[in-house]
Amino acid sequence: MTELTGRVTDIRADYMAQVRRKRMMDGIILVIFIALMVSGFMIADDRNAGGFWDGLHRFFDFPKEVVSEAVGKLDEMPAHFVTFFPSLIETINIAAASTLLGAMLAMVLSLLSTRGMAKWPRLIPLFRRIMDIMRAVPEIVIALVLIFVMGGGPVPAMIAIAFHTAGALGKLFSEVNENASLKPVEGLQSVGASWAQRMWLGVIPQVAPNYFSYALLRFEINIRASAILGFVGAGGIGYELKNTMSWGKGQYDEAAAIFLLLFAAIVAVDQLSSVVRERLTHGKTTAQAQKVSA
Amino acid sequence: MSIAANETDFLKVQADQQFSRKRLFSFGLPVVVLLYLTFIFFNFDVPGLFKRFEVDNARALVADSYSYKTHITRDNRTGNVTAAIEGERKGSYPEGTVPEWVTLGATDTVIDLGGGHEIVFGADNFVSYDVPGYGMITAQPSRASGVQASLPTSETPDWINASKNRMTITTDAGRLTITRNRTEVFRYFAGWELFFFTLDSPYSGLGFGEVMSRALGGDSAAIWQDFWNNKMWRHKDVVWALFETILMAFLGTMGAAIVALPLAFLAAKNFTPFTAVRQITRRFFDFFRGVDALIWTIVLARAFGPGPLTGALAILITDTGSFGKMFSEALENVDKKQIEGIQSTGAKPLQRYRFGVIPQVTPVLLSQILYYLESNTRSATIIGAITGGGIGLMLTQAMITQKDWEEVAYYIVLIVLMVMAMDWFSGWLRRKLIAGDESGR
Numbered sequence: 001m002t003e004l005t006g007r008v009t010d011i012r013a014d015y016m017a018q019v020r021r022k023r024m025m026d027g028i029i030l031v032i033f034i035a036l037m038v039s040g041f042m043i044a045d046d047r048n049a050g051g052f053w054d055g056l057h058r059f060f061d062f063p064k065e066v067v068s069e070a071v072g073k074l075d076e077m078p079a080h081f082v083t084f085f086p087s088l089i090e091t092i093n094i095a096a097a098s099t100l101l102g103a104m105l106a107m108v109l110s111l112l113s114t115r116g117m118a119k120w121p122r123l124i125p126l127f128r129r130i131m132d133i134m135r136a137v138p139e140i141v142i143a144l145v146l147i148f149v150m151g152g153g154p155v156p157a158m159i160a161i162a163f164h165t166a167g168a169l170g171k172l173f174s175e176v177n178e179n180a181s182l183k184p185v186e187g188l189q190s191v192g193a194s195w196a197q198r199m200w201l202g203v204i205p206q207v208a209p210n211y212f213s214y215a216l217l218r219f220e221i222n223i224r225a226s227a228i229l230g231f232v233g234a235g236g237i238g239y240e241l242k243n244t245m246s247w248g249k250g251q252y253d254e255a256a257a258i259f260l261l262l263f264a265a266i267v268a269v270d271q272l273s274s275v276v277r278e279r280l281t282h283g284k285t286t287a288q289a290q291k292v293s294a
Numbered sequence: 295m296s297i298a299a300n301e302t303d304f305l306k307v308q309a310d311q312q313f314s315r316k317r318l319f320s321f322g323l324p325v326v327v328l329l330y331l332t333f334i335f336f337n338f339d340v341p342g343l344f345k346r347f348e349v350d351n352a353r354a355l356v357a358d359s360y361s362y363k364t365h366i367t368r369d370n371r372t373g374n375v376t377a378a379i380e381g382e383r384k385g386s387y388p389e390g391t392v393p394e395w396v397t398l399g400a401t402d403t404v405i406d407l408g409g410g411h412e413i414v415f416g417a418d419n420f421v422s423y424d425v426p427g428y429g430m431i432t433a434q435p436s437r438a439s440g441v442q443a444s445l446p447t448s449e450t451p452d453w454i455n456a457s458k459n460r461m462t463i464t465t466d467a468g469r470l471t472i473t474r475n476r477t478e479v480f481r482y483f484a485g486w487e488l489f490f491f492t493l494d495s496p497y498s499g500l501g502f503g504e505v506m507s508r509a510l511g512g513d514s515a516a517i518w519q520d521f522w523n524n525k526m527w528r529h530k531d532v533v534w535a536l537f538e539t540i541l542m543a544f545l546g547t548m549g550a551a552i553v554a555l556p557l558a559f560l561a562a563k564n565f566t567p568f569t570a571v572r573q574i575t576r577r578f579f580d581f582f583r584g585v586d587a588l589i590w591t592i593v594l595a596r597a598f599g600p601g602p603l604t605g606a607l608a609i610l611i612t613d614t615g616s617f618g619k620m621f622s623e624a625l626e627n628v629d630k631k632q633i634e635g636i637q638s639t640g641a642k643p644l645q646r647y648r649f650g651v652i653p654q655v656t657p658v659l660l661s662q663i664l665y666y667l668e669s670n671t672r673s674a675t676i677i678g679a680i681t682g683g684g685i686g687l688m689l690t691q692a693m694i695t696q697k698d699w700e701e702v703a704y705y706i707v708l709i710v711l712m713v714m715a716m717d718w719f720s721g722w723l724r725r726k727l728i729a730g731d732e733s734g735r
Binding site: 137 | 330347355548580588593672682689
C-alpha cells in the first residue's frame with residue numbers, strides 16, 4: 001500500500017516537473033517572440049520616413065479627403081465608373097489569361113514531377129527545383145524587366161503572373177497527383193497509349209476538380225497581383241489609379257471610383273469562387289449520393 | 295423479362311447521354327479556353343508587341359547582367375586619359391593608373407583590345423584603330439572640323455557608324471566612339487566587376503588566397519570595412535534591405551495573427567451566439583481582405599511616409615482579414631468534448647478557451663501563419679517596390695538607371711534565395727512546432 005502511494009507521488013512529481021518544464025519552454029518562447037516583435041517594430045519605426053505615433057492621427061486624413069471629394073462630386077461617380085470599367089476588365093483579363101497559361105504549364109510541370117507519372121523519372125528533382133524557383137520569383141521582378149524590354153502594357157504583367165502561377169500551382173497540383181490512382185494509367189499503358197494520352201485520359205479526369213478549385217483560388221490572388229503590377233506600369237486599373245493619384249488633390253473622386261471598382265471586383269470574385277469551390281467539393285458528393293440511392 | 299430489357303435500354307440511353315455530355319465537355323472546354331486565349335492574343339495586341347520589342351534593350355540587359363565594360367576615355371580638350379569601370383565615378387581607376395592592357399606613353403596611349411585589335415591615341419587627338427582583316431582606321435577629331443575619319447575601304451561597313459561629328463566602331467573586341475570632345479573605348483569582360491573591393495581599396499585585384507593571408511596578418515577589420523562599404527555593390531545597404539523586407543513580412547504576419555485571433559472568436563458560430571456581432575465581424579474581415587494590399591499601401595504611405603513600417607502595416611491590415619476568416623473557420627471545427635471536459639472541472643470561460651480550444655486549433659493556425667510568412671516575404675518585396683522600403687526599392691532604383699543590370703541580376707538572385715530560404719525556414723519551423731503532424735510538410 002505504501003509502495004503504491006509512493007509510486008503515485010513519484011508519478012505526480014514527474015508529471016508536475018514535466019508540466020513545469022513545458023510551461024518554462026512556452027514562457028521562454030513567448031518572451032523571445034515578444035522581444036522580437038517589439039524590437040522589430042522599433043527598428044521598422046526608426047527606418048520609416050514618418051514615425052508610427054506621428055502618423056497615427058493622420059491615418060484617416062487621406063481617406064477622409066477621398067471620401068469628402070467623392071461625396072462632393074457624387075453625380076460624376078457613374079461617369080467615372082463607366083470610364084474606368086474597361087481598365088478593370090483589362091485587369092481581370094490579365095488575371096484570367098495568366099491563370100490559364102500558368103495552370104496549363106503547372107499541369108505539365110506537376111505531371112513531370114510526380115512519381116509514377118513522370119515521363120523521365122530521373123528528372124523529377126530537376127522539375128521540382130524549377131517549380132521552386134518559379135514560385136520564389138515575385139511577379140514584380142519579371143514584370144519590371146519585361147516592361148523595360150517590351151514597353152508597358154498588359155503582356156508583361158500576364159507573363160510575369162503566369163510564371164509565378166505555374167510554380168505555385170505546380171506544387172499544389174503535384175500534391176493532388178500523388179493521391180490519384182495509377183490504375184487507369186497502367187490500363188492505358190497496357191493498350192499502348194503514349195505518355196500524353198495516358199496523362200490526358202488517365203490522370204486529368206481524376207484530378208480535374210481539384211485542379212479547378214486551386215486555379216480559382218489562384219485567379220482571386222492574381223486579380224490582386226495584376227492590380228499591383230498595373231501600378232508599376234503594366235496597364236489595367238492599377239495604372240489608372242497611379243495616374244489619378246499623381247494628379248493629387250481635386251482628382252480624388254476618380255481615385256475613389258477606382259477603389260470602389262477594385263473592391264467590388266475582388267469581393268465578387270471572392271464570393272463567386274467560394275460558392276463554386278464549395279459546390280465542387282461538397283455538391284459533388286451529394287450528387288453521387290443521390291445517384292447511388294437512385 | 296421484358297421489364298429487365300426495358301431497364302437495360304433505359305440504362306443504355308442514360309449511359310449514352312452521359313458519354314455525350316462528357317465528350318462535349320472534354321472537347322468543348324479546350325475549345326473555349328483556346329478561343330479565350332485567341333481573344334486575349336489580339337486584345338492585348340501581342341502581334342504589335344513583336345514590333346515594339348526593343349531588341350537593343352534586351353541585348354544590353356542580357357549582356358550587362360553577366361559582363362561589364364571598362365571605359366578608356368580621352369578628353370580631346372585637355373588630352374587627359376582616364377579609365378573607369380562602367381564609366382562610373384565610383385568605378386574609376388585612381389588618377390594616372392590604367393588597366394594592364396593599356397600602355398600610357400609620353401605621347402601615345404596604346405590600348406590592346408586582344409585578338410590583334412589595337413587602338414592608339416596619338417598626339418593632337420589623333421586616333422588609329424587597327425582592325426585585323428580589315429585595316430587601319432584613322433581619325434583626327436577637332437573642334438573646328440569634326441571627326442575627319444578615313445577608312446581603308448571606300449565603302450563603309452555596317453559595323454561602323456560614321457557621320458561628320460561622330461563615329462562609332464563596334465567590333466567583337468570592343469567599341470570605339472569618337473566625337474569632337476572626346477574619344478572613348480569600351481572593352482567588355484565577363485563577370486561582375488569589383489564585387490568585393492572597389493579600385494580605391496588596397497585589396498582590389500588581389501587573389502582570394504592573398505586577401506586571406508592578409509586577413510590573418512591582422513588586416514581583417516580593414517578588409518571587412520572595404521568590402522562592407524563597397525560603393526559599387528553596396529553590400530551593407532543590400533543586407534539591410536533584405537533584413538527590412540523580412541522584417542516587414544514578420545511584423546505584418548505576426549501582428550495580423552495577434553489581432554485576428556481574438557476577433558476570430560467573435561466570428562465563429564459556436565463561440566458567438568449573437569448573429570449580429572458575428573455578421574459585423576465577418577463583414578469587417580471581408581472589408582479588410584477586399585480592400586487590396588495595394589490600396590492599403592497607398593493609404594498608409596500617406597500617413598506614415600515610405601519605409602518598412604508602412605509595408606508591415608499594409609500586410610498586417612490585409613492579412614487580419616484573411617487570418618480572421620481562416621481562424622474563425624478553424625474555430626468552428628473544434629471538438630466540443632474537450633471544452634466540456636475542461637468545463638466539468640469548473641474552469642472559467644477564459645480557462646476553457648486557453649486549455650480547451652487553443653491546443654486544438656494551434657497546429658492549424660500555426661501552419662497557416664507560417665505559410666503566410668513565406669508568401670508575405672514575396673509580398674513585402676512587391677510592397678517595398680511601391681512604398682519604398684527593403685530590397686524591392688533597391689531593385690526598382692537599379693532598374694530606373696537602365697544600365698546597372700548586373701545589380702538587377704544580383705538583386706533578383708538574392709530575392710529568389712531569400713524567398714526560398716524563408717520557404718525552407720517556415721517548413722522547418724512547422725515541422726518543429728507541430729511535432730508528429732506529418733501533414734505539415
